[in-house]
Amino acid sequence: MMRFVKMTVNGKTMEVGVDEREMLLDTLRDRLGLTSVKRGCEVGECGACTVLLDGTAIDSCLYLTIWCEGAEIITTEGLLARDGTLTPVQQALVDEAAVQCGFCTPGIIMSATEIVGTGKRYTRDEIRKLISGHLCRCTGYQNIVNAVERAVNECADIAERVSAEHAGDDAV
Amino acid sequence: MEQQFWKKVAPMHEVGAAVQRVDAIDKVKGTAKYTDDLCPKPCLVARVVHAQIANGWVRAIDTTEAESLPGVVAVFTFKDVPEHRFPTPGHPWSVEPAHQDVADRRLLDDRVRIYGDDIAVVVAEDNVAADRGVRSVLSHVDYEELPPMTTVAQALAPDAPVLHPEVRETNVLARSDMVTPLEGTGYDSVEEALADPRYHHYEAHTETQQVDQTHIETNVCYAYMESGRITVVSSTQIPHIVRRVCGQALGVPWGTIRVIKPYIGGGFGNKQEVLYEPLCAWLTSQLGGRVVEIELPREEVFQNTRSRHPMSFDVQCAYDDDMNIIARSCSCLSNQGGYASHGHALAANAINAFRWAYKDKVGCHTQASTVYTNIPAPGAMRAYGMPQGQFTVECMMDDIARKEGWDPIDFRLKNLMPEGYSDPFNGITNHANGFPQTLIAGREASGWDDFKARYKDETGPIRHGIGMSAFVYKTGVYPISLETSTARLVLNQDGTCQLSVGATEIGQGADTVFSQMAAETIGVPTSWVHIVSFQDTDVTPFDTGAYASRQTYVTGHAVRKTAEKFRQNILDYAYELKPEARGLTIAGGEIVDEAGEVLLGMEELAQEAFYSFRHSVHIHAEETAQVRDNTFAFGTCFVKVEVDMPLGRVKILDILNVHDSGRIINPATAEGQVHGGMAQGIGAALYEEQLIDPATGRLLNPNLLDYKIPTSMDVPDLKCLFVETDDPSGPYGNKALGEPPLMPPTPAIRNAILDATGCAFFQIPMTQQRLVAKFKEEGLI
Numbered sequence: 001m002m003r004f005v006k007m008t009v010n011g012k013t014m015e016v017g018v019d020e021r022e023m024l025l026d027t028l029r030d031r032l033g034l035t036s037v038k039r040g041c042e043v044g045e046c047g048a049c050t051v052l053l054d055g056t057a058i059d060s061c062l063y064l065t066i067w068c069e070g071a072e073i074i075t076t077e078g079l080l081a082r083d084g085t086l087t088p089v090q091q092a093l094v095d096e097a098a099v100q101c102g103f104c105t106p107g108i109i110m111s112a113t114e115i116v117g118t119g120k121r122y123t124r125d126e127i128r129k130l131i132s133g134h135l136c137r138c139t140g141y142q143n144i145v146n147a148v149e150r151a152v153n154e155c156a157d158i159a160e161r162v163s164a165e166h167a168g169d170d171a172v
Numbered sequence: 173m174e175q176q177f178w179k180k181v182a183p184m185h186e187v188g189a190a191v192q193r194v195d196a197i198d199k200v201k202g203t204a205k206y207t208d209d210l211c212p213k214p215c216l217v218a219r220v221v222h223a224q225i226a227n228g229w230v231r232a233i234d235t236t237e238a239e240s241l242p243g244v245v246a247v248f249t250f251k252d253v254p255e256h257r258f259p260t261p262g263h264p265w266s267v268e269p270a271h272q273d274v275a276d277r278r279l280l281d282d283r284v285r286i287y288g289d290d291i292a293v294v295v296a297e298d299n300v301a302a303d304r305g306v307r308s309v310l311s312h313v314d315y316e317e318l319p320p321m322t323t324v325a326q327a328l329a330p331d332a333p334v335l336h337p338e339v340r341e342t343n344v345l346a347r348s349d350m351v352t353p354l355e356g357t358g359y360d361s362v363e364e365a366l367a368d369p370r371y372h373h374y375e376a377h378t379e380t381q382q383v384d385q386t387h388i389e390t391n392v393c394y395a396y397m398e399s400g401r402i403t404v405v406s407s408t409q410i411p412h413i414v415r416r417v418c419g420q421a422l423g424v425p426w427g428t429i430r431v432i433k434p435y436i437g438g439g440f441g442n443k444q445e446v447l448y449e450p451l452c453a454w455l456t457s458q459l460g461g462r463v464v465e466i467e468l469p470r471e472e473v474f475q476n477t478r479s480r481h482p483m484s485f486d487v488q489c490a491y492d493d494d495m496n497i498i499a500r501s502c503s504c505l506s507n508q509g510g511y512a513s514h515g516h517a518l519a520a521n522a523i524n525a526f527r528w529a530y531k532d533k534v535g536c537h538t539q540a541s542t543v544y545t546n547i548p549a550p551g552a553m554r555a556y557g558m559p560q561g562q563f564t565v566e567c568m569m570d571d572i573a574r575k576e577g578w579d580p581i582d583f584r585l586k587n588l589m590p591e592g593y594s595d596p597f598n599g600i601t602n603h604a605n606g607f608p609q610t611l612i613a614g615r616e617a618s619g620w621d622d623f624k625a626r627y628k629d630e631t632g633p634i635r636h637g638i639g640m641s642a643f644v645y646k647t648g649v650y651p652i653s654l655e656t657s658t659a660r661l662v663l664n665q666d667g668t669c670q671l672s673v674g675a676t677e678i679g680q681g682a683d684t685v686f687s688q689m690a691a692e693t694i695g696v697p698t699s700w701v702h703i704v705s706f707q708d709t710d711v712t713p714f715d716t717g718a719y720a721s722r723q724t725y726v727t728g729h730a731v732r733k734t735a736e737k738f739r740q741n742i743l744d745y746a747y748e749l750k751p752e753a754r755g756l757t758i759a760g761g762e763i764v765d766e767a768g769e770v771l772l773g774m775e776e777l778a779q780e781a782f783y784s785f786r787h788s789v790h791i792h793a794e795e796t797a798q799v800r801d802n803t804f805a806f807g808t809c810f811v812k813v814e815v816d817m818p819l820g821r822v823k824i825l826d827i828l829n830v831h832d833s834g835r836i837i838n839p840a841t842a843e844g845q846v847h848g849g850m851a852q853g854i855g856a857a858l859y860e861e862q863l864i865d866p867a868t869g870r871l872l873n874p875n876l877l878d879y880k881i882p883t884s885m886d887v888p889d890l891k892c893l894f895v896e897t898d899d900p901s902g903p904y905g906n907k908a909l910g911e912p913p914l915m916p917p918t919p920a921i922r923n924a925i926l927d928a929t930g931c932a933f934f935q936i937p938m939t940q941q942r943l944v945a946k947f948k949e950e951g952l953i
Contacts (some may be wrong), residue, residue, distance in 0.1 A: 011470035013734040014640065021300070023227050036202025038437070040388045041470040045876035048388055075203030090200040097840040100848065101679025102199030103388045103437025109200060135876060137386050138679050139844060140851030141884040 007068045009034070010078025014047050016065070022058040024068060028075060036076035036106040040135070047134035050107035057114040059133075076106035079113065089113050089151040092130045097146035100138035108134045112148045119159030122152055181878035181898045181905055183837045186691040190840035194685045194703055195435070195677065204435045208467055211394045215463035216245055217653075218455055219302035220448070221292035221309045222476065226320035226546040226869025227333070230282040230291050230313055232650040238294060238308035245300025247309060248322060249292040253279040253454065257338065258421040261514040261551065261714050262410040262444035264654040264716045268647045274345070274512035276336045278718040279421060279444040279451050284315070285335050285510030287869040288475040295455060295464060298584040299356055311830055320546040320869030324484070324505045324724045327545045335510065337543045343507050343544040346516035347934045348523075349452025352535040353596050362537035365499035371490035374572050378487070379935045382507075382862040383480035383855075385553050386881050389437020391468045392475055395452040402453045405432045409439045409678050410717030411707040413451050414765050421450030422457065429453065434709040439678045440852075442478045444511060474874035478551030479862055481505045481518050481542075482511030484561040487526070489568055490534075495586040498533045502526045502564070504540040506557075516542040517652070518550070518557030525561035525915075528585040528595070528644040528804070530569070546869045548862070552719060554852065555911040558645060559918060563936065566641040566919035567697035571932055578921065580644030582609050582622065589804070598651050604897035604907070605805035606832030611642060613893055614830040618810035630928070633817045633953075636825075638809045641919035647803050649907035650723040655722065655799040658713035659692065663791040665782055667761065667774025668700040669738070674715025677705055677726035680910050682723050686731050688837055689904060693735035694742075695758030696774065713794060719910030721734025721805070724837060729797035739795035745791060746772065781944035785827075801901045805908035807831040809916030811854070813924040817953050820943030822858055822925060828891040829913055834903035836894050842909055846892040849913025855882045857921040859937050 003020045006013070009032060018027050023043070028034040028051065037060055040048035044059040052074040053058045079087050086094070089112040099105055108131060115122065115130050122130065127148050128141070136144060181188075187485040198204040235247040266272050281292050291313070296306030321327045327335075327343040335343055351362055359365045364374065374457035393406035402422075408414050411433040419426035436443060448466045464629030468476070483506045490498040504526075508518035519540035527536045573580040578852065590755045591605035615621070620638060627636040648655050660672040671690050677683040683703045691698040704712070715727055743756050746763045750756070755766025762770045763777060781791050812826040829846050836842045859880045873879045892913075918936060926932050931946050947953045 010632065029208075030213045035205070038206075038389070039208065039467075040390065040437075041876050043470070043875065043877075045470075046388055076200075080201055086197075086200060093200050094196045096733070097190075097193065097196075097844055099193060099196045100681070100844055101198045101387070101389070101438040102195065102204055102435065103206065105199050105203040105681075106350075109202075124889075132883040134879060134886045135386075135388060135883065137388055137440065139849045140847035140849075140887055140890050141758045142847040142887075143844060145884060145889075 001065050005065055005069050005071065008072040010074055018065045020066050021151065022065045024051070024063045024065045027065040028060060034075045034077050038103055040103070048104050048107045050110040052110055052114060052135070055117065056129035057111045058128045076109050079109070087113065088154045089116055092147040092151040096143045096150060097110060098139060098147040104134055104136045108144060112151060115148065116151050116155040119156055124149060127152065181896045184692055184904070185838050186688045187904050188477065188835065189548060189688065189698065189838065190836055191684060191688055191698050193681055193841060194687055195683060195705060206389055206435045206437055207394070207405055210405060210434055211465050212463055214297070215465050216295050216297065216459065217299055217302050218295045218452065218464050219306050219464045220290050220295050221294060221306050223291045225284055225315050225317045228284050228315050228317040230284065231315040231316050233292060233309065234312035235292065235309055236313065238305040241301060241304050241308060243297045244294060245297060245298060246295045246303040246456065247292060247305060248281040248896065250278065250282045254423055256423060258417060258450070260417060260446050260511070260721055261414045262717060263448065263514070264751065265416055266707060274339055274403035274515060276339050276512045279454055286546055287871065289510065292576055293451060295459065322545060322547050322864050322866050322869055324507050324543045324545060326512055327543050329484045344511055345542045345544055347541045348516065348520055349539045351598070352532065354535050355505065357534045358536050362501055362535045365534040365913055366488050366490045366501060368490060371492055371498050372709050374489040374491070374568060376487050376568060377565045378485045378567055378930065380483050380563055381936055382482045382547070382550060383553060383860050384879055385440035385442035385479070387440055387442060388915045390470055390473045390485045392466070393449045393452050394463055394465035395456040396463040397456055398413065401428045401430055402457060403430045403432065404449050404453050406449050407436045407443060408433050409443045409676055410718060411676065411709055412674055412714055413717060414446050417446035418450045418453045422454055431709045432462035433676055435705070440554045440716065441556065441719065444552040445478055447477055470876060474879065475548055475861065475871050478513060478553065479548060479555040481550040481557065481560070483522055486566040487564055489572065491572060495583050496533055497530055497587045499535055500532055501537040504561070506542040507538060507547060507550070508542050508544050509547040510544065511549040513549050513551035515939045520562035521557030523560035525644065526565045529642055531564070531589060531943050533636050535818050536601040547864050548871060554849070555645070555914050559856070559889070559915045562643045562915050563919045567932070567934060568923060568925055570639065570923040571727055573857065574688045574926065580640060581615050585611055589644055600646055600804065600893070603901045604834060604898040604899040606895040609895040610806050610808045610830040610832050613712060613895055614640060614808045614810045614828060617893060618826070618828050619855055620810065621834050623812060635815045636812065637815065637924040638800065638810065638812045639920045639923030639925070639927050640808055641916045641923060642808045643806070643912060643914065643915045645721065645805045645908050645912040647720065647725045647805060648799060649720050650799060650802045655726045656796060657715045657727040658794065658796045659727065659734040660713050660794040661732040661792060663778050663781065666704060667778045670702050670704055670729070672704045672712055673727055673731065674707060674713050675723045676707060676718045677805065678718045680718070682718065682836065682844060684841055685724055685837040686727065689728055689731045690735045692904070693732050694739045696761040700761060719749045721910040721912065724906050725902055726797065726799045728906060729799050730795060732903040733797050734793050734795040735885060737795055741791050741793055742777065745776055745789065746777055747854060748787060749777065749780060779780030803899050803901045805831070805833045807912055807916055809920035810918065811920040811924045813921065813927060813928055815928045817929065817947055820940035822921065822938070824854060824888050824921065825886060827917060828893065829916060830893045830895060831909065831912065832895045832897055833909035834899035834902050834907035837904060837906055838894055842894065843892055845909055846913040847890045850890045850917050851882045851887050852914045853917030854921065855880070856937060857918040859939055861937050
């Protein structure tokens, strides 16, 4: 049966007609053309289909589209600034040579986006645990961990600077 | 980036720089297109009907019900497809029938040789309808079943059913038996030397497992017809070979097939085989040229595509008191599963890996047999048979060193393949030897001696050890197979150029290093070389593709030769414009004379060449390099482990790979290759294994939950060093790097466990269960 689902995808609110059995992965790829969302296993084991759902990284292969009523979804396509500027996470992956075949990359970017969004700092071991739901066969994770660590620190620096500035405002 | 330890190569401009990957930005933006991303949706989807026995025949199959299901468009069985058989491995074709790959495969077959063999296919409007069709067909199949033969021993039994009587009279696909020349050694046979009582004697039996490549993008292709020809878009390492095999499988002229290769989400050898492209091409030809897609679910990737061959080895070694290896023998059995695939080439590589790393005073006798069984057919996987042989010889080296109280590094250094060594059978030569330095550098960088001293005579439940291993790897496939490659360069109006190669980017960074190579030789910055990443067999120059560790070496020669010609064509035109000039060259993207004076820029020259009323020419070059040479790459791995004895758990504290891959073209992408290989080596050492149920032949763990590959929590920080040499046979002094990093971690971990616990393991993976069982047997826990 077809159902209409109203959701916001990459900042655009839309109503999408979907099969009620349809996974969010298939809706994003086949109906909306958001092919950064990759299909690697369809059972939540590889992490390649990760998207942000109301700010939380989820496996879109395990999530029915009809559950997305009113939800906000962000894919890697939605991260790019209007002028093409990469996010700190994307830039760190480029700078740390963390991209090889690139198939796991968008999923890792979405999880890392969630991680840096906290504004917190994490140890390397914590980062390893936080991204352990993403399987990568090319990199041994070495440069991916380097990149996420770099982005985490850059974003935490910004968060702390902003927070310090606000603290100053409060003092005045 | 790690400090390079030892360098004897002169600097270049573009080659040797850590240039950013040419595809990095598109890949982080999520805009890089892979096969399914390009497939027009909705399209027809095809799902293969897989037999539910491992050995036997389909005696009856009824597709009537399936064909009547809503959404099912067509069902085809083995009765509908062409009768003839075709070969599937991604080897260069041979025009000599004796050297052609074994043709043992039909598109669909009634003879079932593996659990899940392809007996029919359902084409439907969507996956749900296709899956329902598959289930319907499976409930209407009658089999005549034979007991599955999952082991080589079962398949070699005198009464074993012959799986491929059309190509072999027994289940033996191939055998080889080689003895190195014994003239002047005083022995008539290696066995005589092995039995000589003057020497010490070593014997071992090793077993290596079936490993899955586990690329994250599953195998996927789609096909359609246009102008009476079939186009196949595929996630493949070998587009030009896919064209040939589709032509062979369908029995149509090869030129009627067009293959397009977009970005691919990893291959590691599993996409060096033509698996479902021919069926997909045939289906579109039966359905009016409509778009038909075959995207394998992960379970079918495990069950129905390729893997690393399980092998067993029996080895003997005689050595003297002065650490000299006198003689060795090695007998290998390779389990080929239900189809020939890449076949005996893997076992041949395995015994070569055993033989090459060390020299024998007298000689080495190697034998190998590759045997059809009913397990899912193994094929190409990164390092192609060599890890199995290397594991075996590295067990041997450490066991002997330990028994005699020798330092394992000193023992290896004493016996290493020397510079100038030339293989007596195929002539592959050690042109540039950084092998000893990979041991010496690793010893120093790993803190070998300190670690050994610190944990000497350790007892208790937690034990520490350090281990190492060494390897030799051949770069390309010559002289076993043809090595040929073509590149094309065309000039743009702004002085930049396009580079096209038939060699493929599969994640390893090939496009980036080809761009650097072309830029180096032309004399322009790398950013001026635009590489055409996707291959399209209608327009892309010929190359056999990404396999072995051949592309930087073989395709590198084609790029260099083409860039030299392109540069000359540019300079010839520059002389037309500046007839008085002398000693023209291109440097930094400008035409410079012998005095170093800039005479004109590339853009100025290019615009003149395009639009001149006097002489308009589109400057380009296209050259083929047929490479009639090969070379050895070398390396080591050093590992520190902590072993929890009661739990049998191995924690890797520190791991370092050291490589002599000749000149490093791009240190950043080279390190990435090493890291990925190391993680694969760790997985193979400790947990990765395809488990086959001997009663049914069925794969027990065909998913990413039960087949464990390392996650980010399972690997420590990965370290690597490059010992750079300048290989005279390489286009830029370079030699193999793509595959070798995977090899040395596995035996190094084995030897570290030996150092920590005193227990020698001869079977991989060294799972917790196997460790605990062994520790109990030895009374250690």
